[in-house]
Amino acid sequence: MLISIIVPVFNGDKFIKTCLDSVYSESNSNFEYIIVNDGSTDDTGDILREFKDTHDNVYIITQKNQGLSVARNSGLKVAKGDWMYFVDSDDFLDSGFIEYIYSSIREIPNDIKLLSLPVAEINRGTKKILQNPIISTTITTEEFAKLLIQGKRQFGVWSFVFKKEFLDEIDLLFLPGKICEDQYFVPIALTNTSFIYCLSSNGNFFYNYSFNPKSITRSKRTNDKIKQQYEAEQTRNKIFxxxxxxxxxxxxxxxxxxxxxxxxxxxxxxxxxxVRKLKMKIRKENSIASLIFDYKLLIKYIFSQMPFMLKIFDR
Known part of the structure; x- marks a missing residue:
């Protein structure tokens, strides 16, 4: 059995070495490491070549800059593993985590096509647990989708491991040119299988997501970014x-x-x-009853956003 670890990177010379060192397993030849250099213009290429020269089972794809979705798809197309694991280049794994994933996959039923992984967020040196079930368990994908919608689980593909045969069967790839691309990919995967295995960290192992205020979705907001995020989240909800x-x-x-x-x-x-278009949509699709159904939402937008609400409905 083989796990293909796909790491897309663009101008990551400040963090890619830390990421690769954390995912590489010296003792297990059942992994392959596919690093996609998506048109980097800094020293990323030199770092990757040096890493390949000193490590086994490392494969470098160099392409012109086409975005994260295309970079991940490039890795998928050449991957030979039974399972696919996507790691973002500015994140890292706890020591032993990749071996823990490998040993867990060997023990789960053959009909499982998706794993959910324990995730922690690293923000200014502080570690916060984002998801980690008490014990490793199998639940329905519908139960898991509920947790996702409630914000109790992560949409990032780096929080999952996917069976390659499954992705091939449903012909699932990432949509080029989109931000929030995981909001399309993950719901399609979940709705094409019945169960997902949720892996517990046992208190030791996490995927460490590095909070980045300069990321595409968190950097300066533009009309196009808001529109793309809105479309992705609406599409996700419609699929569910x-x-x-x-x-x-x-x-x-x-x-x-x-x-x-x-x-x-x-x-x-x-x-x-x-603003006018969305106001009309909200008024048309949501009665007073639906607005107050979730009282937490009502409180949030009336009280915590009162100045915003008063101004916007006067416009």
Whole structure:
């Protein structure tokens, strides 16, 4: 059995060595490491060549800059492993985590096609646990989708391990040219299988997500970024809504949250057309009953956002 670890990188000379050192296993030849250099213009290429020269089972793909989705797809197309694991180049794994994943995969039933991994966030040297079940267990993908919608699980593909045969069967690749690309990829994977294995860290092993305020989604907001994020989150919710009927109420409430989030973003950018369009959509699709169904949402947008709400509904 083989795990293909796919690491796309663009101008990552400040952190790629730390990432690769954390994922590389000296003692296990059942891994292959596919690093996709997506048109880097810094010293990333030199670091990757040196790493390849001193480590086994390392493969470098060098291509012109085409974005994260295309870089991940390039890795998928050449990967030979039974399982696919995506790692972002500015993140890192706890020591022994990759071996822990490997040993866990060997013990799970053959019909499992997805694993969810324990994740921690690293922000200014502080480690915060984002997801970690008490014990490793198998749950339905519908149960897992509920946790995702509630914000109790992560959408990033780096928090999953995917069976390659499964991805090939459903012909699943990343959509080029999109931000929030995981919001498309993960729901399609979840709705094409019935169960997911949720791996516990046993208190020791985590994927360490590095909080980056300069990331594409967190850097200066533009109309295009807000629009793309809105479209991705709405598409995600529609996929879940069409496949998990028991979650219809919670999904509708999340759709409302997404509408308000985009409304607030467009208002801050003074995009009058999109503000009016979203106001009409909210009024049309959500009665007073649906607005107050989730009282937490009502409180959030009336009290914590009171100045914003008063101004926006006067416009």
């Amino acid at each position: 809504y069409n496949n998990f009927s028991e979650l219809s109420t919670i999904i509708r409430n999340n759709m409302l949250t997404v509408d308000f989030g985009a409304l607030r973003g467009f208002y801050k950018l003074n995009n009058v057309i999109m």
